[in-house]
Ligand code: SF4
């Protein structure tokens with residue numbers, strides 16, 4: 001059982017409670033124009049186009065497959081910019097044993113582990129196998145297992161993952177179906193159903209909403225958010241993220257950036273409507 | 286000597302110094318007009334070239350560099366010399382300490398150690414309400430910052446979880462003052478998660494306290510105990526350090542043909558010169574200055590034989606990179622396993638040299654190795670064994686690269702982990718990082734939250750707004766601001782890389 005991992009962090013304080021080791025799994029089932037990590041979307045098809053742009057020669061083709069030498073890489077990201085299909089030649093394959101070994105090496109520093117992406121649940125089998133192994137290992141069982149997801153997973157999938165998961169951070173991209181399709185390429189019925197299912201199971205750690213001026217911050221969107229949170233429990237953590245067009249490619253790079261004032265205004269509205277845990281960004285760029 | 290007069294004139298006319306700061310600068314200048322303690326030619330030459338360095342402590346060491354009185358003595362016996370009766374309640378105890386501090390010399394002219402305050406004050410807190418303790422400590426804290434405004438001045442609390450320690454943490458987070466600096470002595474077996482999490486919560490508020498690895502320090506010292514003072518120096522209580530000299534490891538590495546030459550000849554040679562420099566200074570203090578005739582000794586606040594000598598080193602990062610280059614290796618200190626291992630080997634060699642060198646008038650007859658946290662004049666040189674500013678890896682990799690050094694530096698070693706302000710939304714991450722660092726063998730955990738006005742410069746706290754003000758020639762109330770402004774302008778200190786990984790997943794970015 002292997003996962004395609006685009007990046008591993010030993011220190012993250014923005015992917016759940018405490019310090020978390022984060023695995024970013026490659027590949028996503030949404031296609032968001034607002035994505036800041038487009039290179040995590042697709043899997044590499046070994047076309048080789050990125051090889052010539054890599055000045056330190058960290059990339060090559062070995063038996064028709066892209067090969068990456070991390071010791072030469074200067075993190076310039078030129079290969080990511082050139083890739084025509086939003087893939088990443090620097091991914092690594094990791095099996096559960098390798099992830100457990102890495103976890104053990106850093107154990108005293110860790111509150112838990114978070115699977116993010118791309119879309120973590122798109123590699124469901126691996127996610128379940130990893131969390132199961134952590135829960136079964138005596139020295140690791142105290143670690144909390146979190147998933148950061150777009151919620152595009154059905155009840156059968158959640159049934160497998162939730163018993164070994166401690167918390168889920170769920171992105172809701174939009175409440176209006178048309179808007180959601182525009183923003184992700186897919187409908188939102190699964191994501192909304194996931195919110196209800198996760199809340200009912202007590203594993204919904206946080207709802208995350210990206211506030212895009214004129215798109216996801218309209219009165220109708222906010223009313224729908226309030227209605228959902230009230231169904232889930234007014235104490236649900238609601239994390240508001242501010243859309244920023246810096247670093248976005250394609251049409252969304254022309255969209256307006258969310259201002260601090262406007263976001264604070266939204267937070268005030270939500271709090272006034274009875275939401276008790278509305279969280280706004282600490283850092284503004 | 287017109288040059289010297291001109292220098293004195295520059296001090297008296299400096300608009301950015303208060304009159305007290307001028308008086309202090311004038312006394313330093315006067316001391317340095319005296320001849321230096323006698324040195325052999327070779328040592329003098331190495332000192333001139335600043336391969337070895339006396340920290341500009343002055344030409345006539347008439348007081349130890351760091352003095353750590355056992356304040357329990359004056360609190361339980363009073364003082365004949367100061368005509369102080371034995372204090373009977375918390376007010377009297379605080380008043381006695383406030384008086385005592387003024388009679389404790391150090392290299393800065395202000396005390397560097399104001400005691401293990403919970404141990405000292407708890408006996409006076411029986412029957413005192415939490416609210417009263419809070420109000421009294423708040424006034425005491427304000428007094429210290431306004432009257433002894435020096436960030437080298439250090440208070441200790443812990444390792445037990447107690448009312449005084451908690452109140453001090455509460456007051457410290459509220460007031461966010463430069464002084465006193467604060468260290469929590471932490472013992473995973475006895476301190477408890479609640480106290481540590483209050484402390485790490487404070488770090489998020491004001492980048493204080495430091496967290497000291499109590500079991501490691503306790504094993505290094507004796508039953509009388511130790512204190513953490515100034516820039517994270519661990520020293521014997523009822524004693525201190527008579528002097529601190531340091532070796533510029535980069536300069537030593539530059540004088541070596543290759544790594545082998547470095548270890549077999551050049552390092553031992555300069556290490557020896559540093560011992561000679563140290564001896565000359567200690568000789569003056571013990572045999573000429575008369576310091577140990579003071580009431581501090583006769584009343585038992587300090588003991589003549591409890592003063593260690595701090596054997597400092599710095600610029601490990603540059604030394605390793607120089608030796609790596611000479612060997613044709615490209616791996617950089619802090620990032621490459623072989624470069625890091627070379628650094629660890631240098632630390633071990635230094636430790637062996639110090640262990641092998643008997644010293645007179647030094648606690649336990651041996652100097653103590655120290656990773657020196659920098660001077661404001663160190664341009665292009667990294668403090669102690671730290672990783673150069675702005676090139677630090679993520680905090681976990683950072684700790685792992687440096688942890689093996691910590692076993693070799695009993696009189697103090699510290700790394701500053703710079704954390705991006707996103708950590709403010711998640712103080713549990715600081716708590717976990719701290720636990721990880723101490724479990725990995727760090728003697729000291731220090732973190733800096735990047736957007737804070739209050740930041741750590743080499744080893745002491747400073748307000749960024751004070752630096753800006755100082756640069757505008759407005760003058761500053763606190764002594765260390767001058768040093769910090771100099772440090773910020775000369776070194777890359779303000780470029781410490783804010784470091785929270787997963788930047789692209791920070792609020793507003795994650796899609
Ligand atoms: S990363 Fe992109 S450009 Fe490079 S080989 Fe894979 S698909 Fe081709």
Ligand code: SF4
Nearest residue numbers: 054073074076077079
């Ligand atoms: S990021 Fe690394 S692999 Fe990609 S082009 Fe730059 S050096 Fe080459």
